[in-house]
Amino acid sequence: MAVLTGAGISAESGIPTFRGAGGLWKEHKPEELATAEAFARDPRLVWEWYNWRREAIAKAAPNAGHRALVQLEIRKPRFTLITQNVDGLHDLAGNGKILKLHGDIWRMRCTSCGANWPNRRVPLPKIPPHCACGGLARPGVVWFGEPLPDGMMKEAEHAAGAAQVFLVVGTSAVVYPAASLIPYARHAGAKVVEINTEPTAVSATVDCALQGPAGELLPKLL
Numbered sequence: 001m002a003v004l005t006g007a008g009i010s011a012e013s014g015i016p017t018f019r020g021a022g023g024l025w026k027e028h029k030p031e032e033l034a035t036a037e038a039f040a041r042d043p044r045l046v047w048e049w050y051n052w053r054r055e056a057i058a059k060a061a062p063n064a065g066h067r068a069l070v071q072l073e074i075r076k077p078r079f080t081l082i083t084q085n086v087d088g089l090h091d092l093a094g095n096g097k098i099l100k101l102h103g104d105i106w107r108m109r110c111t112s113c114g115a116n117w118p119n120r121r122v123p124l125p126k127i128p129p130h131c132a133c134g135g136l137a138r139p140g141v142v143w144f145g146e147p148l149p150d151g152m153m154k155e156a157e158h159a160a161g162a163a164q165v166f167l168v169v170g171t172s173a174v175v176y177p178a179a180s181l182i183p184y185a186r187h188a189g190a191k192v193v194e195i196n197t198e199p200t201a202v203s204a205t206v207d208c209a210l211q212g213p214a215g216e217l218l219p220k221l222l
C-alpha cells in the first residue's frame with residue numbers, strides 16, 4: 001500500500017491549506033513567496049512568511065488522520081508514505097519512513113556551501129538566517145519551478161507502481177509531478193482510493209472517492 005498526502009490532512013490540525021476557502025494562495029501570490037526568483041529578490045520577505053508559517057505549524061499537533069497512517073504503517077508489511085507537506089506532522093505522529101516530495105520546513109539549506117541542517121527555532125532569532133559559513137540560508141523546501149529532491153520521485157513511483165492500493169488524502173492533485181503519481185499507480189494496477197472533503201481534479205478517475213474529513217474517514221478505514 002502507498003499513500004499520497006497533501007495539505008488537507010493537516011487542515012484538522014489547524015494548518016491552512018493552499019487552495020480553496022482560507023487557502024494560503026488566496027491571500028498570497030506563490031510567485032512572490034515560493035520561487036527561487038522571489039527569494040533572490042527579497043530573502044527577508046520570503047523568510048518572514050516562512051517564519052510565520054513555522055510559528056503556526058509549531059502550535060499544531062498531529063490529528064486522528066495522521067495517527068491512522070501510523071497504524072497503517074505498523075499493520076501493512078509494504079507501506080510507503082509519500083507527502084507533499086512540509087509541516088513535519090507525519091514525523092511527529094510517528095511514521096518511520098516518509099518521502100517528503102516538497103522538502104521540510106524544519107530544515108535549512110545554505111545557498112553558498114550547500115550544507116543542509118535541521119532547525120526548529122520559533123520564532124527565528126534573525127531574519128534572514130545564515131549558515132555557519134556565512135552564506136545565506138534558505139528554507140529546506142521545494143519551490144515552484146525547482147526539481148524534487150534527488151531520486152525521490154523515482155522512489156515514489158516505485159512505491160506507487162508496486163502498490164495494490166494507492167490512497168490519496170487531502171490533495172487538490174493539481175501540482176506536478178506529485179499529482180502524476182495518481183495515474184501512475186492506476187495504470188500500474190493499483191486500486192486508487194481518494195479521501196477529500198471536496199471533489200478534486202482526479203475524483204472522476206479514481207476507483208473510490210470518499211468525501212469527508214481525513215481525521216474522520218482514515219480511522220474508519222482501519
Ligand code: OAD
Nearest residue numbers: 006007008011017018019084170171172196197198213214
Ligand atoms: P491544496 O491546498 O491544493 O489542496 C488541499 C486539499 O485538501 C483540497 O482538495 C481540499 O478539498 C482538501 N481538504 C481540506 N480539508 C480537508 C480535510 N479535513 N480532509 C481531507 N481533505 C481536506 O494542497 P496540496 O494539494 O497539498 O507546494 O497542494 C500541493 C502543493 O501546492 C503543496 O505541497 C505546496 C502548494 O503550493 C509546494 O510547497 C511546492
